[in-house]
Amino acid sequence: MKFIFLLVVLFTLSSCIKDTPNEYAKNTPVVSGDKTSDRFINTEISPSTERTALQNDLEYLAENEGELSELDFETAYELCERVLTDYYKAVWNGSDIELDTFIENDNLKQYTRKKIQSQYDVKGNLNDKVQNIEIGAWEVKYTDDVDGGFLYLKLPVEIKKAIGSYGEVTEFLIRNVSGKLVIVDWYTGAKDSYDFMVRGENLTIDNPDIWNESD
Numbered sequence: 001m002k003f004i005f006l007l008v009v010l011f012t013l014s015s016c017i018k019d020t021p022n023e024y025a026k027n028t029p030v031v032s033g034d035k036t037s038d039r040f041i042n043t044e045i046s047p048s049t050e051r052t053a054l055q056n057d058l059e060y061l062a063e064n065e066g067e068l069s070e071l072d073f074e075t076a077y078e079l080c081e082r083v084l085t086d087y088y089k090a091v092w093n094g095s096d097i098e099l100d101t102f103i104e105n106d107n108l109k110q111y112t113r114k115k116i117q118s119q120y121d122v123k124g125n126l127n128d129k130v131q132n133i134e135i136g137a138w139e140v141k142y143t144d145d146v147d148g149g150f151l152y153l154k155l156p157v158e159i160k161k162a163i164g165s166y167g168e169v170t171e172f173l174i175r176n177v178s179g180k181l182v183i184v185d186w187y188t189g190a191k192d193s194y195d196f197m198v199r200g201e202n203l204t205i206d207n208p209d210i211w212n213e214s215d
Contacts, residue, residue: 058101059101059180060075060076060078060079060182061075061179061180061181062075062176062179062181063075065178065179066148066176066179067148067176068148068149068150068151068174068175068176069142069149070142072151072174072176072181073140073142073151075181076140076151076153076172076174077138077153077155079102079174079181079183080153080155080170080172080174080183080186081133081135081155082102083097083101083102083183083186084133084135084155084170085132085133086098087116088133088157088159090116091116091119091120091123091124091130092120092123092124092126092128092129092159092161093124093129093130094120094124097116099112099113102183103182103183104177104182105211105212107212108183108184108185108211111211115194115195118194119194128161128162128164129161129162130159130160130161131160131161131162132160133157133158133159133160134157134158134160135156135157135158136155136156136157136158137156138153138154138155138156139152139153139154140152140153140154141153145208147175147208147209148175148176149175149176150173150174150175150184150208151172151174151175152171152173152174152205152206153171153172153174154169154170154171154172155170155171155172156168156169157169157170168188168189168190168193169188169189169190170186170187170188171186171189171205172185172186172205173185173186173205173206173207173208175208184208184209184211185205185208185210185211186205187203187205189201189202189203
């Protein structure tokens with residue numbers, strides 16, 4: 001009888017110990033074995049911060065400071081892709097565009113500002129924001145001349161908006177100015193485009209010095 005009573009006591013004590021909360025375990029954080037998400041959260045840059053950093057710091061440098069070559073094709077493409085992205089968002093969304101990043105010639109900068117303002121006056125009030133753009137099969141060609149050569153690029157772009165999308169083709173001429181790739185001319189030939197109305201239809205883009213001569 002005493003032996004049975006002792007077993008009951010031991011069983012009761014064991015149950016109490018098992019049910020007692022472990023304060024140390026309760027306050028210990030759970031640590032995931034995969035820290036990828038933590039690194040992403042801790043290093044994430046907000047869109048506005050990222051945008052400012054790009055505008056202030058990004059330059060499109062030539063492979064060789066004093067010349068252009070086929071080695072600059074990809075960098076020239078990246079320059080054109082970014083200026084198109086910024087341009088369409090400026091026209092449709094009213095976003096800022098840092099023309100000094102892309103263009104050195106003051107005449108071309110002045111023309112581009114008028115182009116953006118004119119297009120924004122027509123499209124900026126439609127409340128149909130540009131989300132992103134997508135470049136199709138693009139063309140690039142190098143031409144040598146006495147000023148170090150220039151690149152010609154032709155980019156078909158699909159402009160994707162909040163509702164629907166549309167397409168245009170833009171041609172660029174790029175030079176190396178002090179080791180930096182810059183746009184020396186660009187033209188969008190769509191029938192309702194500013195370039196089409198102001199500069200004319202089916203313009204041949206092959207003169208990299210045109211804005212040096214323009215009033």
